[in-house]
Amino acid sequence: MTLPASPQPGPSPVMHKHPDIARLVTLFYERARADALIGPVFEAKINDWDAHLRALTAFWAAQLRGRGAYRGQPVAAHVAMARRIAPAMFERWQDLWRQAAQEVMSPSDADVLIAKAGRIAAVLASAVAQAQDEAA
Numbered sequence: 493m494t495l496p497a498s499p500q501p502g503p504s505p506v507m508h509k510h511p512d513i514a515r516l517v518t519l520f521y522e523r524a525r526a527d528a529l530i531g532p533v534f535e536a537k538i539n540d541w542d543a544h545l546r547a548l549t550a551f552w553a554a555q556l557r558g559r560g561a562y563r564g565q566p567v568a569a570h571v572a573m574a575r576r577i578a579p580a581m582f583e584r585w586q587d588l589w590r591q592a593a594q595e596v597m598s599p600s601d602a603d604v605l606i607a608k609a610g611r612i613a614a615v616l617a618s619a620v621a622q623a624q625d626e627a628a
């Protein structure tokens with residue numbers, strides 16, 4: 493018998509527990525993947541989209557509700573792909589996030605999610621810029 497090397501594909505407990513966030517994350521990444529500016533970065537880096545959607549649902553559940561088993565390293569993950577990232581991508585990312593959050597979430601949750609994304613994007617953008625400077 494072989495054991496699966498990575499988490500099972502398909503819906504997961506975190507996505508069942510937070511169906512609104514799972515819907516937001518799924519919609520956002522559908523659009524992000526299709527976007528001419530940022531889509532290619534996702535296509536180049538992500539092989540297992542089910543795993544990414546589960547991880548990001550856990551990440552946003554932790555951000556919004558303080559629950560969800562997210563154990564990742566967002567700064568390290570983005571610094572590792574600094575050479576693929578341009579500053580304008582953070583603006584596009586946030587435009588798509590704002591739109592999707594306003595479509596899917598209650599107005600008050602959308603406001604919280606948009607504000608948190610803005611703060612995290614600023615941290616990621618500055619870590620990426622620093623890595624780019626060091627590589628230059």
Ligand code: HEM
Pocket residue numbers: 530533534537538547548551563564565566569570577578581582585608609610612613616
């Ligand atoms: C320039 C805009 C962005 C691009 C192109 C981008 C792209 C990506 C890609 C390709 C990954 C997968 C990395 C990998 O598996 O090696 C990833 C991971 C992730 N991204 Fe972004 N991202 C952007 C901005 C953001 C922002 C603004 C946030 C949060 C507000 C965010 C949150 C995350 C998180 C939580 C992960 C998972 C990291 C981990 O735990 O490994 N990203 N991103």
